[in-house]
Amino acid sequence: MAQRVSASDGGNKKTSRVRVAVRLRPYMPKQDEKDEGPCVRGLDSQNLEIINWRNATETVKYHFDVFHDTQTTQQEVFLSSVKPILPHILQGQNASVFAYGPTGAGKTHTMLGSPDQPGVIPRAVLDLLSPNSQDLPIREDKDKNILIPGLTHTTISSFADFDKHFVPATLNRTTASTKLNQRSSRSHAILLIKVVRTQRAAPRRRQTGKLYLVDLAGSEDNRRTGNQGIRLKESGAINLSLFTLSKVVDSLNSGTAIRVPYRDSKLTRLLQDSLGGSAHSVMITNIAPEFKYYFDTFSALNFAAKSKLIVNKPFTRETVAVPVLPVKRAREEHEAGGSGTEPHKKRQKDEKKSQQDGSSPSAHHHSLSEPSVMDRLIALEKLMMSCQDKDRTSMLKDVAQSRKEIQELKEKQREFESKAKLFSQLAGEKLITQQEPVFKNNTAPLQKKQSNATKPSKQQAVVQPLQVSQLQPLQQLVVAKKQSVCVKKKEKKLSDLVESPNGKENTKENAWESQLDTSVLEQSRQKILQVLNTGCLKELKGLQQIGDKKAKLILGWREIHGHFTKLEDLIKVEGMTEKRFSSFMKANILSTMGK
Numbered sequence: 312m313a314q315r316v317s318a319s320d321g322g323n324k325k326t327s328r329v330r331v332a333v334r335l336r337p338y339m340p341k342q343d344e345k346d347e348g349p350c351v352r353g354l355d356s357q358n359l360e361i362i363n364w365r366n367a368t369e370t371v372k373y374h375f376d377v378f379h380d381t382q383t384t385q386q387e388v389f390l391s392s393v394k395p396i397l398p399h400i401l402q403g404q405n406a407s408v409f410a411y412g413p414t415g416a417g418k419t420h421t422m423l424g425s426p427d428q429p430g431v432i433p434r435a436v437l438d439l440l441s442p443n444s445q446d447l448p449i450r451e452d453k454d455k456n457i458l459i460p461g462l463t464h465t466t467i468s469s470f471a472d473f474d475k476h477f478v479p480a481t482l483n484r485t486t487a488s489t490k491l492n493q494r495s496s497r498s499h500a501i502l503l504i505k506v507v508r509t510q511r512a513a514p515r516r517r518q519t520g521k522l523y524l525v526d527l528a529g530s531e532d533n534r535r536t537g538n539q540g541i542r543l544k545e546s547g548a549i550n551l552s553l554f555t556l557s558k559v560v561d562s563l564n565s566g567t568a569i570r571v572p573y574r575d576s577k578l579t580r581l582l583q584d585s586l587g588g589s590a591h592s593v594m595i596t597n598i599a600p601e602f603k604y605y606f607d608t609f610s611a612l613n614f615a616a617k618s619k620l621i622v623n624k625p626f627t628r629e630t631v632a633v634p635v636l637p638v639k640r641a642r643e644e645h646e647a648g649g650s651g652t653e654p655h656k657k658r659q660k661d662e663k664k665s666q667q668d669g670s671s672p673s674a675h676h677h678s679l680s681e682p683s684v685m686d687r688l689i690a691l692e693k694l695m696m697s698c699q700d701k702d703r704t705s706m707l708k709d710v711a712q713s714r715k716e717i718q719e720l721k722e723k724q725r726e727f728e729s730k731a732k733l734f735s736q737l738a739g740e741k742l743i744t745q746q747e748p749v750f751k752n753n754t755a756p757l758q759k760k761q762s763n764a765t766k767p768s769k770q771q772a773v774v775q776p777l778q779v780s781q782l783q784p785l786q787q788l789v790v791a792k793k794q795s796v797c798v799k800k801k802e803k804k805l806s807d808l809v810e811s812p813n814g815k816e817n818t819k820e821n822a823w824e825s826q827l828d829t830s831v832l833e834q835s836r837q838k839i840l841q842v843l844n845t846g847c848l849k850e851l852k853g854l855q856q857i858g859d860k861k862a863k864l865i866l867g868w869r870e871i872h873g874h875f876t877k878l879e880d881l882i883k884v885e886g887m888t889e890k891r892f893s894s895f896m897k898a899n900i901l902s903t904m905g906k
């Protein structure tokens with residue numbers, strides 16, 4: 312009985328571009344040990360500029376649907392970026408709001424907020440979260456809707472209900488301290504709000520709209536976060552899913568891709584509807600102003616700029632309701648992602664209770680003759696804004712306290728694990744250190760982005776419109792220049808170490824190379840470089856000593872930094888030590904020579 316109805320009345324497929332807002336968090340002196348000042352600033356309600364690393368006397372400008380400056384309040388973000396899409400949900404269409412950006416830039420602050428500054432999620436009110444910690448599978452129905460069987464459904468009818476279910480659910484989210492953010496989210500958090508409106512009289516049309524509220528974990532560079540052990544593993548997973556997200560956006564933008572790689576990560580499967588699917592989508596890109604976030608900010612802005620080119624095709628989901636038999640109802644719940652056990656019982660209880668007191672038990676039972684759900688949302692919002700509810704505040708404080716305790720326990724656990732690891736490493740393997748000087752981390756983006764400058768086609772598609780203008784320099788330009796000098800020095804050191812034919816390090820390691828004809832050697836090196844720069848996952852895996860994980864890390868590096876200008880750049884890829892690089896070169900040169 313389910314029917315798809317186009318978003319427009321006339322049956323024409325209406326399209327809806329992904330709306331992109333950028334929010335700049337306030338400058339935090341604590342995050343700026345070198346006292347360099349901000350590297351990015353707003354120009355007006357849609358435009359901002361960031362220092363151009365290629366020429367520190369210039370800035371690069373970006374234009375977005377909305378720019379939220381440091382002074383923007385939580386309420387203003389909600390009113391301008393989120394509230395406008397809520398009516399679509401009530402018309403049976405899907406919508407999504409997701410926060411993207413580097414770690415520590417303010418995603419959780421924007422989506423969740425704090426007791427005194429509630430963010431988008433409590434403001435958008437309603438619904439549930441599952442206290443279920445198991446890894447839930449993701450399925451797709453015949454209409455390409457994403458389903459999560461086993462996810463708990465809880466019916467709510469008041470803001471107090473929402474708090475009761477939502478607050479404990481936030482505790483399920485892992486947070487931990489990294490060098491860049493004391494309370495970093497170590498997972499993506501997705502809250503799904505489903506709104507069902509049923510006509511009371513025949514033909515009892517039922518419209519179902521869903522709102523996805525997504526707080527993504529931050530993209531992070533482990534050389535700066537200082538992550539190790541569990542945190543490093545988490546970070547690998549976070550970066551991989553964000554990398555797949557970026558691939559999805561690229562392939563949607565190219566318009567020629569045969570397959571959009573939604574299935575390559577759970578995150579992109581969940582966001583399938585929001586990007587290139589049928590949802591009205593808002594992406595809030597959070598950025599930080601301090602100089603140490605410069606390259607993260609730059610890539611987040613580029614990602615945001617390309618995301619705004621994505622066009623979705625919303626449609627109304629409408630069914631004609633028939634009397635619900637118990638068996639069918641159980642099936643419906645399963646299809647909608649309900650576990651059908653505990654929550655089902657609770658819903659029966661809720662329904663019974665509300666039948667007794669005559670109130671409507673859930674959004675399912677709102678008829679058109681009752682105050683619209685939208686009115687209730689607005690009323691709830693007003694309630695929230697003026698909310699003096701001490702219980703709620705103390706509950707949130709309890710949550711903060713529990714979260715702190717959990718975090719401390721996790722840190723202890725991490726310490727134990729790293730000690731154990733250290734013992735085993737001392738016994739055998741060499742310790743692979745992830746802690747490199749901060750400025751070494753900066754070398755990669757600088758070098759790589761230069762190579763991008765000679766390859767404007769992709770960059771133009773990404774940053775739109777991008778202008779370079781001669782502007783009054785921001786405070787820290789001098790520092791930026793100093794930095795690039797440091798970077799060059801450091802690069803030289805690295806290349807000395809790897810390339811110098813006279814260097815002690817190399818004489819022994821690379822002695823085998825001197826046995827080979829130089830032109831043959833050069834040809835092999837070029838072939839390897841070409842695969843590294845242009846190879847797809849499969850081709851990269853075809854290289855000696857490159858497995859699935861390393862190939863993905865190489866693709867990820869390429870995505871962020873562009874082409875490898877020389878083979879030695881491979882050492883900058885996570886997990887690639889000089890020793891591994893030497894062995895990689897030997898194996899691959901010998902293997903390409905045979906071809």
Ligand SMILES: Nc1ncnc2c1ncn2[C@@H]1O[C@H](COP(=O)(O)OP(=O)(O)OP(=O)(O)O)[C@@H](O)[C@H]1O
Pocket residue numbers: 335336337381412413414415416417418419420421492494495496497527528529530597
């Ligand atoms: N607009 C803002 N106004 C005031 N404080 C902010 C704002 N945005 C972020 N902050 C503060 O900055 C710090 C980092 O923010 P938050 O934890 O939200 O970052 P995040 O992007 O979610 O990081 P992660 O990805 O590591 O979880 C927090 O202390 C937060 O309160």
